[in-house]
Amino acid sequence: MTSRTQQPQRTTVRPDLARSWLLVAGSRPDAFDRPPTVDAMILDLEDAVAPDNKPAARAAVVDWLSRHGTAWVRVNDATTPHWADDLAAVSDLPGLSGVMLAKTESGGQIDATAEQLAPGTPILALIESAVGLEAAPEIARADGTFRLAFGSGDFRRDTGMSDDVMAMSYPRSRLVVASRAARLPGGPIDGPTISANETILQRDCDATVSLGLTGKLCLHADQAATVNRALSPSAHDVAWAREVIADLGADGERVRAGSDLPQLAKAKKVTDLAKAFGLD
Known part of the structure; x- marks a missing residue:
């Protein structure tokens, strides 16, 4: 459903319906406040933070979620030593909306992550590899999984596939089918558009909608308005x-x-x- 309907300045959207998901580096606490057009914020402790800076970024996220506001947190993948440190730091924070698990490749990784969090904490399973895509049905059925998300950039690097809409139609469709078959409360969240070109962003949003995904990661706050229009009823x-x-x-x-x-x-x-x- 494409749309040119003007969005209100501030609407609180349920996370199962959230369209625009803004990734912000955990090392940038000055940017943690949610812009009016963004449905959901994700404070990133993974790819946006260099290894040597992770402890400082983790401390900044803990401080902000303890005293200032609410957000999701992308934690490092379960095969890294940073994963346990991330979860130990954020699990009981009052402002934690949920976590995004980077590079998810099995339902067992979701189960292990859920065990380290407060009961009922929702988990966004970010699928970024061929292994993860093949395990998508199992990941979607894991008890802690709230929504699936597509790490399209890392997926392309892993598989050698291009960012052409046709090339990416299979992995996107597979996530949609796995999500629906598992009766997840929300549809998959598509990967981000790296280009700042509005035409390319609109093209990518049209592909997101046509293939049945219902959210999209954003790298810049000014992408959210376009994403919200495209993923809303006209x-x-x-x-x-x-x-x-x-x-x-x-x-x-x-x-x-x-x-x-x-x-x-x-x-x-x-x-x-x-x-x-x-x-x-």
């Missing part, structure tokens, strides 16, 4: 949905054909999303 979508509901009845009392109930279900989903995003 004004045309909302108008269509309201017409369908008015015609068929909110409870389907005027259903006439076999295709009516699926249309009604889609219309209700569109109106629910519009309400959640503050578009109604």
Whole structure:
């Protein structure tokens, strides 16, 4: 669903529906506050922080989440010594919304991560390799997994695939199917667009939507407005949905054909999303 509907300045969006996920280096506490257009913040202790700087970045994240606000934290992958240190530092912080596990390659890594966190802490499983993609169904079914996310840059480096939309359609589609089959509460989060070119960002967002992903990582706050528009129902979508509901009845009392109930279900989903995003 593409859209040019103007977004409100500040809307609190549930994490299962969040569209724009802004990654911010854990070494930059001056940038930890969530910009108005961003649905969710992820404070990054992994790729955005050099090994020698990880202790200082971890301390900055702990300080901010203890005293200032809420955010998700991307922790280092389970094969590194930094993983245990990250989890020990953030597990009980009052401002922790959840964690993103870098380079997830098995359901066991999700289970091990969940054991180090407060019960019920949601985990975003970031899949960044061929091994991770093959294990996507198992990862999606792990009890701690909240949503899947696509680490597209590392995945391309691992597989040698290009960033062409066609080349990336298989891994994206596989994550969508695995997510839906596991009945996760939210659809997969797509990888970021590195280019600052608005045309390329819009192209990537269109691919995200067409393949069924419902969120997208952002590297810059000014990408969020475009991501939110592209991943929200358009004004045309909302108008269509309201017409369908008015015609068929909110409870389907005027259903006439076999295709009516699926249309009604889609219309209700569109109106629910519009309400959640503050578009109604």
